[in-house]
Amino acid sequence: MSIYYPKSKVEVKGFIAKHYDRLMNIITLGKYSSMIERAVQLMDIKKDDKILDLGAGTGRNACLMAKCLSPKGELIGLDISEEMRSQFKKNCADFPNIKITNERIDKELTYENYFDKVFISFVLHGFLREIRKQIIKNVFKTLKKDGEFFILDYNEFSIKKMPFYVRIPFKLIECPYAFDFIKRNLSEILSSERFSRFEEYSFFSGYVRLLKAMKKM
Numbered sequence: 001m002s003i004y005y006p007k008s009k010v011e012v013k014g015f016i017a018k019h020y021d022r023l024m025n026i027i028t029l030g031k032y033s034s035m036i037e038r039a040v041q042l043m044d045i046k047k048d049d050k051i052l053d054l055g056a057g058t059g060r061n062a063c064l065m066a067k068c069l070s071p072k073g074e075l076i077g078l079d080i081s082e083e084m085r086s087q088f089k090k091n092c093a094d095f096p097n098i099k100i101t102n103e104r105i106d107k108e109l110t111y112e113n114y115f116d117k118v119f120i121s122f123v124l125h126g127f128l129r130e131i132r133k134q135i136i137k138n139v140f141k142t143l144k145k146d147g148e149f150f151i152l153d154y155n156e157f158s159i160k161k162m163p164f165y166v167r168i169p170f171k172l173i174e175c176p177y178a179f180d181f182i183k184r185n186l187s188e189i190l191s192s193e194r195f196s197r198f199e200e201y202s203f204f205s206g207y208v209r210l211l212k213a214m215k216k217m
Contacts, residue, residue, distance in 0.1 A: 004080075004104070009175040010055060010126030017083035021060050027173065028204070035203050036121070039152050039210045040064045042201055046073075049116040052142055053077040054105045054135070055123035059088035059098075065119065066095040076111075078103045106131050111142040118143060121152040125174075125181035132181070136193045143215040149195060154182050155202065155209040166207065186211060 024032045045068035056077025077100040088100045118139045187198045195213035
């Protein structure tokens with residue numbers, strides 16, 4: 001797998017890719033699963049929804065979303081990591097209406113006005129600012145009118161005000177792009193790209209949030 005953004009940590013392979021879910025559980029002190037379950041609940045998935053999962057990884061999130069779908073529903077995951085896609089296929093084998101493809105989310109996508117919902121989890125912060133905007137533009141194109149964009153990622157916060165036991169792990173674990181991400185008003189950025197009707201749900205003492213936005217024409 002080529003690394004398109006060497007300073008990013010969202011392009012995973014090797015040991016991290018193989019043990020990704022377990023590592024996320026350890027990093028979040030066992031709270032990752034319950035957070036994802038709650039986020040999926042808040043998405044209010046309809047049985048026939050078409051969902052796009054960006055940076056779909058091991059399929060852990062996709063499987064939870066798929067449980068809400070009928071056979072008429074559909075979920076498509078995108079991921080560039082061969083190791084992640086392999087785990088996705090294995091983990092989601094029981095859901096015939098799910099598939100994953102090798103496609104970069106920072107390049108123009110082939111779908112247009114197709115999805116009811118787009119989900120991205122702890123991926124957007126791992127890109128340069130201008131690339132984040134391109135990803136948001138891509139999402140807008142793929143969504144139907146009144147389609148919903150769900151971003152589960154870091155909230156806006158000041159590193160200086162973080163307790164040391166949170167600040168130190170964040171500095172050790174995260175990539176340089178994340179330090180810019182937490183300074184940006186994501187709702188304003190989404191609004192400039194014609195999204196509206198924002199809703200926010202907080203996790204981990206407000207350091208993480210699920211941000212919901214709707215496509216407006």
